[in-house]
Amino acid sequence: MKKTNSLPIFALGAAISGHAYAIHVDGNINEWLVSNTTWAAKAGIESTVEDWTRTGNGYLNPGYGGQAYDAEALYATIESGKLFIALATGHNPQTLTSGNNYGAGDFAIDFGKNGSYELGINYLNPSATQAAAAIDRFGVQGGVYKNPIWALGLWGDNGAYKKSEHPTSLLDGTKIGDAFMVVNYVGVTGYGQYQTDVHYFYEMSLDLSLLYNAGWDGMAFNIHWTENCANDSILVDPPGAVPEPGSIALLTAGLLGLAGMRRRKTAR
Numbered sequence: 437m438k439k440t441n442s443l444p445i446f447a448l449g450a451a452i453s454g455h456a457y458a459i460h461v462d463g464n465i466n467e468w469l470v471s472n473t474t475w476a477a478k479a480g481i482e483s484t485v486e487d488w489t490r491t492g493n494g495y496l497n498p499g500y501g502g503q504a505y506d507a508e509a510l511y512a513t514i515e516s517g518k519l520f521i522a523l524a525t526g527h528n529p530q531t532l533t534s535g536n537n538y539g540a541g542d543f544a545i546d547f548g549k550n551g552s553y554e555l556g557i558n559y560l561n562p563s564a565t566q567a568a569a570a571i572d573r574f575g576v577q578g579g580v581y582k583n584p585i586w587a588l589g590l591w592g593d594n595g596a597y598k599k600s601e602h603p604t605s606l607l608d609g610t611k612i613g614d615a616f617m618v619v620n621y622v623g624v625t626g627y628g629q630y631q632t633d634v635h636y637f638y639e640m641s642l643d644l645s646l647l648y649n650a651g652w653d654g655m656a657f658n659i660h661w662t663e664n665c666a667n668d669s670i671l672v673d674p675p676g677a678v679p680e681p682g683s684i685a686l687l688t689a690g691l692l693g694l695a696g697m698r699r700r701k702t703a704r
């Protein structure tokens with residue numbers, strides 16, 4: 437893992453926030469992973485783990501590809517007004533969409549968990565120059581988009597070819613802000629059920645205000661990730677998707693304070 441790169445980023449994040457979050461967005465998952473064999477996370481971090489068991493002919497559900505396309509574990513937590521997301525995958529983030537290769541998709545959020553994805557967090561492949569497929573070139577790294585237009589993968593939930601039920605990459609949308617995203621581009625071993633397999637990590641955080649901007653009202657939501665083929669997709673449902681009582685109390689106190697000032701002004 438690129439420890440030399442991650443340390444200054446963490447130091448900067450700590451200096452800005454002055455708050456030690458459970459997930460440090462630094463491309464290193466060791467601070468919050470409880471077991472690097474089962475992918476279990478610390479309490480309060482919701483997880484979905486789908487480590488490919490190496491059985492069958494590389495079948496991942498709904499498509500194929502084995503470890504190179506394994507969407508293994510997706511994590512989410514909400515803390516101090518921010519949504520944190522982390523992904524562990526066998527898919528190399530610098531893969532470009534070409535021929536039988538498919539690049540990494542973006543992170544899609546479905547408010548209400550009803551199959552419509554209202555918010556996208558963009559991953560931009562650093563290898564995607566003008567010559568790359570347009571699907572790998574959209575937007576900026578970590579850009580947060582509402583009104584998203586999604587490219588759809590090759591597979592549906594029932595395994596039918598070209599059923600296109602999975603949002604893969606953003607093709608268009610209205611940019612409303614930025615997530616802080618760090619990707620570990622150097623594959624590492626020593627994780628998962630098969631410790632010699634290579635894994636890559638994505639970590640990010642974004643303000644909940646961006647979710648509200650895109651139409652969220654505190655309802656439950658899913659986070660989805662897959663490759664541009666949608667050979668393996670993964671969903672996680674974050675815990676505590678409601679504003680924290682502390683922040684509501686502060687907001688209420690602030691509003692009451694304003695109302696009080698206004699009354700005094702009127703009385704004068």
Ligand SMILES: [Ca+2]
Binds near residue numbers: 464
């Ligand atoms: Ca981390």
Ligand SMILES: [Ca+2]
Binds near residue numbers: 503633
């Ligand atoms: Ca795996």
Ligand SMILES: [Ca+2]
Binds near residue numbers: 546550551553554
């Ligand atoms: Ca929805």
Ligand SMILES: [Ca+2]
Binds near residue numbers: 561606
């Ligand atoms: Ca993208």
